[in-house]
Amino acid sequence: MPERESPERGSNSLSDDLFSKLPAPGHQVPAVDSTPPAPGSRRALREAARSEGAQPRTAQPQAAERAAAEPHTAQPHTPQAGEAAEPDADMTDAAAATEGATAAEPASASSSGPASLDDLFAAEHDDSDGRAPRKKKRRTGCLVALIIVLALIGGAVAGGFWVMNTYGDKINEVMGWGEPADYEPGIASGEALVTIREGDTGAPVSTTLYEAGVTKTEEVFYDYLVNENIAVTFYPGVYKLQQKMTAEDALAALQDDANKMENSVGIPEGGTLESSLPLITEGIGIPLEDLQAAVADPAAYGVTAQSLEGWLFPAVYTFDPEATATQVIQRMVDRTRESLTAAGVPAGDEQRILTIASIIQREGRTDDFAKVSRVIQNRLDDGMMLQMDSTAQYGYGELHAGVVSTSTEAQNDDNPWNTYVHTGLPVGPIANPNDAAIDAAMHPADGPWFYFVTINLQTGETVFSTTYDEHQAAIETWQEWCRENPDQGC
Numbered sequence: 022m023p024e025r026e027s028p029e030r031g032s033n034s035l036s037d038d039l040f041s042k043l044p045a046p047g048h049q050v051p052a053v054d055s056t057p058p059a060p061g062s063r064r065a066l067r068e069a070a071r072s073e074g075a076q077p078r079t080a081q082p083q084a085a086e087r088a089a090a091e092p093h094t095a096q097p098h099t100p101q102a103g104e105a106a107e108p109d110a111d112m113t114d115a116a117a118a119t120e121g122a123t124a125a126e127p128a129s130a131s132s133s134g135p136a137s138l139d140d141l142f143a144a145e146h147d148d149s150d151g152r153a154p155r156k157k158k159r160r161t162g163c164l165v166a167l168i169i170v171l172a173l174i175g176g177a178v179a180g181g182f183w184v185m186n187t188y189g190d191k192i193n194e195v196m197g198w199g200e201p202a203d204y205e206p207g208i209a210s211g212e213a214l215v216t217i218r219e220g221d222t223g224a225p226v227s228t229t230l231y232e233a234g235v236t237k238t239e240e241v242f243y244d245y246l247v248n249e250n251i252a253v254t255f256y257p258g259v260y261k262l263q264q265k266m267t268a269e270d271a272l273a274a275l276q277d278d279a280n281k282m283e284n285s286v287g288i289p290e291g292g293t294l295e296s297s298l299p300l301i302t303e304g305i306g307i308p309l310e311d312l313q314a315a316v317a318d319p320a321a322y323g324v325t326a327q328s329l330e331g332w333l334f335p336a337v338y339t340f341d342p343e344a345t346a347t348q349v350i351q352r353m354v355d356r357t358r359e360s361l362t363a364a365g366v367p368a369g370d371e372q373r374i375l376t377i378a379s380i381i382q383r384e385g386r387t388d389d390f391a392k393v394s395r396v397i398q399n400r401l402d403d404g405m406m407l408q409m410d411s412t413a414q415y416g417y418g419e420l421h422a423g424v425v426s427t428s429t430e431a432q433n434d435d436n437p438w439n440t441y442v443h444t445g446l447p448v449g450p451i452a453n454p455n456d457a458a459i460d461a462a463m464h465p466a467d468g469p470w471f472y473f474v475t476i477n478l479q480t481g482e483t484v485f486s487t488t489y490d491e492h493q494a495a496i497e498t499w500q501e502w503c504r505e506n507p508d509q510g511c
Contacts, residue, residue, distance in 0.1 A: 209263040331378075
């Protein structure tokens with residue numbers, strides 16, 4: 022192997038040789054690449070973003086249109102000679118695009134990275150045409166749905182109230198809800214006198230027992246007879262029962278002769294001489310002809326009137342077996358005088374008060390007696406006709422016909438009791454008033470009423486009115502009730 026020449030000590034021949042071959046130093050300027058960027062490349066997007074930052078807002082739609090018209094095929098970008106290397110990250114492009122965008126125009130999702138929460142919420146309120154933000158349809162839809170649901174719930178609740186108000190009693194009866202219709206066994210107490218009339222059947226006896234406080238509801242006794250298929254004959258007379266009895270116990274008591282009071286009779290409230298005398302015959306056995314003769318002369322009992330109508334006080338009486346017809350009538354008249362005295366009726370005014378009280382008894386329920394009395398007094402003071410149906414019915418013989426409406430014949434009949442024909446009070450009483458009616462005749466309630474009408478014959482609800490128009494409206498309500506309840510005595 023040949024020997025190499027050794028360099029001279031202290032010299033740097035190798036370094037000098039290398040640096041001698043390098044080009045001469047000079048100031049180099051990077052060349053500008055005028056070649057247009059490939060469409061869709063990051064360079065094209067970056068230059069578009071810079072152009073948008075320099076152009077006015079009116080030019081942006083045109084740039085968007087040009088970008089939309091160009092093909093979107095992405096091409097790799099190769100750095101040219103003298104071009105600095107570019108970071109290969111989408112966030113750099115997004116940052117460049119964001120710098121050229123205005124605050125009112127968020128960056129497009131196609132030129133930015135993953136959207137933040139703010140971007141998502143902003144996008145919900147963005148309008149593609151640049152107009153005012155639109156309300157979210159989802160919230161409107163939810164509100165509409167909520168309103169519909171509430172309306173359905175409200176309708177269901179209202180419908181439920183209507184059903185329960187209309188058919189609540191029947192529903193409770195079928196389902197076994199609510200208060201029982203009958204009393205519990207073993208709680209009966211006190212005393213109740215019940216009058217059974219000739220020809221009474223299960224329905225009227227059921228009502229009589231309820232009114233006397235024997236049974237809990239008006240229908241329970243009759244329903245018991247029907248449900249148990251019991252055929253029973255009721256005998257007239259006065260029976261001593263207890264209050265708060267079951268329907269079964271009440272029937273047993275009525276069939277027990279030990280409970281029938283001998284020589285007893287009950288005179289009903291609102292009854293007349295015509296209806297009361299047969300009851301006396303049934304109760305104590307005095308012939309009807311004897312009783313008719315006994316009432317023929319009112320003066321025999323100190324009554325100054327054409328008739329003893331209204332003077333046979335409604336109550337239950339027990340007589341000695343030897344009592345005569347005159348003694349029986351005298352006792353009833355005396356009981357009426359006791360009531361007149363208790364109400365403070367002045368001497369000599371008895372017949373007038375009994376006449377008013379008898380109308381009150383026939384026209385109203387006990388709770389309304391004082392108001393009915395005020396209507397009568399207001400009409401008398403004003404010179405108006407009383408126009409009470411009960412007076413026209415009594416004078417024509419329809420008082421016990423079982424209906425509240427007055428026939429055309431009765432309303433126009435010229436008899437001294439008809440207050441549709443004659444002004445002022447009728448010629449005398451039309452029925453037997455009780456203590457409450459007599460007291461109301463003496464002490465009418467304060468009020469401006471001139472009219473009244475019972476709008477529900479089952480409950481006795483009565484409307485009192487001051488003007489004729491108000492009264493007509495109440496009559497229409499009553500007529501509507503009658504149309505819905507055609508078999509209730511209208």
